[in-house]
Structures are given as structure tokens and as C-alpha cells.
Amino acid sequence: MRLSRYFLPTMKETPSEAQIASHRLMLRSGMVRQSAAGIYSWLPMGLRVLKKIEAIVRAEQDAAGAQELLMPTIQPAELWKESGRFDDYGKEMLRITDRHEREMLYGPTNEELITDIFRKDIKSYRALPKTLYHIQWKFRDEVRPRFGVMRGREFLMKDSYSFDLDYAGARRSYDTMFVAYLRTFARMGLKAIPMAADTGPIGGDLSHEFIILAETGESQVYCHKDLLDIDVLSETVDYAGDLSPLVERFTSLYAATDEKHDVTKAAALGDKLVSARGIEVGHIFYFGTKYSAPLGAVLHGPNGESIVAEMGSYGIGVSRLVGAIIEAYHDDAGIIWPESVAPFRVGLVNLKTGDADCDRVCGELYGTMSGRGIEVLYDDRDERAGVKFADMDLIGLPWQLVVGPKGLKAGVVELKFRATGEKHELSVESALARLAG
Numbered sequence: 001m002r003l004s005r006y007f008l009p010t011m012k013e014t015p016s017e018a019q020i021a022s023h024r025l026m027l028r029s030g031m032v033r034q035s036a037a038g039i040y041s042w043l044p045m046g047l048r049v050l051k052k053i054e055a056i057v058r059a060e061q062d063a064a065g066a067q068e069l070l071m072p073t074i075q076p077a078e079l080w081k082e083s084g085r086f087d088d089y090g091k092e093m094l095r096i097t098d099r100h101e102r103e104m105l106y107g108p109t110n111e112e113l114i115t116d117i118f119r120k121d122i123k124s125y126r127a128l129p130k131t132l133y134h135i136q137w138k139f140r141d142e143v144r145p146r147f148g149v150m151r152g153r154e155f156l157m158k159d160s161y162s163f164d165l166d167y168a169g170a171r172r173s174y175d176t177m178f179v180a181y182l183r184t185f186a187r188m189g190l191k192a193i194p195m196a197a198d199t200g201p202i203g204g205d206l207s208h209e210f211i212i213l214a215e216t217g218e219s220q221v222y223c224h225k226d227l228l229d230i231d232v233l234s235e236t237v238d239y240a241g242d243l244s245p246l247v248e249r250f251t252s253l254y255a256a257t258d259e260k261h262d263v264t265k266a267a268a269l270g271d272k273l274v275s276a277r278g279i280e281v282g283h284i285f286y287f288g289t290k291y292s293a294p295l296g297a298v299l300h301g302p303n304g305e306s307i308v309a310e311m312g313s314y315g316i317g318v319s320r321l322v323g324a325i326i327e328a329y330h331d332d333a334g335i336i337w338p339e340s341v342a343p344f345r346v347g348l349v350n351l352k353t354g355d356a357d358c359d360r361v362c363g364e365l366y367g368t369m370s371g372r373g374i375e376v377l378y379d380d381r382d383e384r385a386g387v388k389f390a391d392m393d394l395i396g397l398p399w400q401l402v403v404g405p406k407g408l409k410a411g412v413v414e415l416k417f418r419a420t421g422e423k424h425e426l427s428v429e430s431a432l433a434r435l436a437g
């Protein structure tokens, strides 16, 4: 992509409405624009990151055996009356009446709708277990939408729902998602710690929030220091095998949100206790028959008996993750994207647009990288070098490849790694080789 043609409205000034770094940086780097309180448009650069995050979430869900479908954003109120949540959900639910005076709502979550789909088509115990998921916009009329996409009213969630025949099966499905979540967040460069948590309006009696530690987090959390040292991606995961040892490595160490905090247990950890602020990026629940019983998701068992499906649900805040990753990866100059979610891998900077040599070499580099599938944003604007450097640091692409007239005379270009600021002068060929690796 050529920056001269790209829709990337960056800002030098810090927007006054933004209280935390990620919100400021998302506005300044032209990723999102607010259209109403807690409701955002995703501009091209922001959307690229959102899609990258979505792709990692999807890949890990698929690897764990979950199947993707897509449910609508608008749901009929009747289903929620069947579960009893229509009244319980209160003011957070956006209620809508259609032209036929039918009560509808903009889905804040999908337990009822998925149970309805399941009960209509799945009748035999042979069809289980099943875990279904979708990645879809939700609406919650939050009292205090704030911090940009971190606590929005409209937000993108990945939500999965598991159906099993008994507790043991449901526990297995829970553990599968537990492990898939560990891997998902690790692939984004995040250390998300599973913590014992309250179940709130979703219900049930087993639940973990996946929390990343950050000063600007909305919740107070406590955990054992050793949890921060487990390297999840170095573990071999076999979803057909026994996942409980890995799950136990996490759950055997103390970790709790404020609501579940046990002062005595925490005190016993001594200097191993970490007390910090955290951002909830995922939340998983086991709630047995809370929805399947009232909605009648009942199966024929092997001996003609009736079995009420055992369920769990598993959410990831896909749009919240964009902000959460920036909270974890930024400095005074801007964002520092981990490679796995970066909107482009390389920012190609032409220090002197209009100079025949610079234009030619940049054109060649741009063509070669694009041809090799390296995602590159080419700053071909007629701007001062200072402006170009500042914008590149702000948008935080992992690599900056800088081409200037002086360097070219000496036969070199400069490759900068945004995360460390490390710079190397290299020949064009060596720079390309580095970037391809």
C-alpha cells in the first residue's frame, strides 16, 4: 500500500477525550473514529489489526475442534423470555420494537440463540460433543463506556458454546477452551493469566477470566508470580489427549479477580504474590443446564432416556484486544506492534520523494516485497523526513526500511527494528533477506 493513497488520518495532537495510552494511540494513528459514545468506525489501519486478531482467534478455535457458524446481531425477545434473562439483563440490553410491534433485541451474548439452534436440529446423544462459535458484533448499553474500544457499547466478540452429555464431557470441553485461550493470547504476544472469577449475568459455578496485567486495567487482580513465567507456546498440545495436567499447572497456583480474592490464601504466597491491575480479554463459563433445561435442549440417550445437554460458553473480546495489545506494547513515540498482529510488517520510508534514485530503489523494493507476500506500507508522500519518521514510530510497524540519497550513494539502506530502535545499514539485498526471514 502506498501511503500517499492510503486513508490514514494521523494526528500530532493528543485528543483530549482519551484517558489511556491505547485510546490516544488508536485515535492518533488513524485506526478508529468514534461515531457515538462507545461506538466506533474502524478505519483501514485499525481494521487490518482487528482482522489479524480475528484470524488468530479463528485458527486456534478451529485447531481445538470448535466449528464456526454465524448468528445474527438481532435476536427475538421470546427466546430470552424462555430463559428468564429478558428481565434480568436490565438496562444493558438494547431493546428494539419492529414495525409489527414484535420485541427484538441487539444481542449482548448468544446463549439462548445457540441453544435454540441446537434444540431444533440435534436430537441424538450420538451428535455430541459439539462446540460451536462465531465472531460477531455485540451491543451492551454500558453505564460508562470508556477507554475507547476497551469498554465499548458495540464490540466484537468471539463466543463459543459447548454441548456435552455429562459433567465429565463438559469439563473436557472447558479444558479444551482453557488451553486454546492460553495459546490464542500467547500468539498475540500477551501473557493472559486465567483467574478464578465471578459469573455475573451469564451464570454457572465454574469460571475463569483471562487477564493481562496492565496499569490501566479496570480490575484489581492477584496471582502467583510463577504464573507469569509459564511459556505456553513451548508446550505440545494434543487436543485428543489429556489436557488436565496443563490446566492444573495454571489452576494449582493462586490467581483470582477482586471478587474471588481470598486474603488468607494470598497472604500465604509471601513475596510470590503479585497484586496488580488487569484487563479481561477472555472469560469462560461452565453452567451445566442453566439454558438447556428451560429451553428444552434434550437428547435421546443410548437407552431411550432423556439427557439434558451440559453447556459452557467461552468469550474473547476481539475488539478489546486491539486496545489491550497496545497497552502492553507502546512507548512515548507510539505503538509497537507484535509481528503476529501488525497491520503491515514493513514500513518503507522514501526520505526524498522526487529524487530519481530514491524513487527507483523504493519502487523496486516495494514491488519485490509485495511480490514475496511481505506486507508493506510505502511512505511515498512528499513530506519532511521528520514527519515520516514520527508517523512510522506512531503507527508502530515492526520494521522500518529507510531509503535516502546519502545511503544510496554508499550502496546501503537502513533497517530499523521498532521494538528496540536497533538500526542496521545494509545492502538492499541483505535488507530484503532479513525481512524475508
Ligand code: 5CA
Residues within 6 Å of the ligand: 108, 109, 110, 111, 140, 142, 149, 150, 151, 152, 153, 154, 155, 157, 158, 159, 160, 202, 280, 281, 282, 283, 284, 285, 313, 314, 315, 316, 317, 318, 319, 320
Ligand atoms: N457469553 C459469555 C461468553 S461467550 C460472555 O458474554 N462473556 S463476557 O461477558 O465475559 O464477555 C466476553 C468478553 O467480551 C470479555 O472477556 C471481554 O473481553 C469482552 N467484553 C465484554 N464487554 C465488553 C465491552 N463493553 N467492550 C469491549 N469488550 C467487552
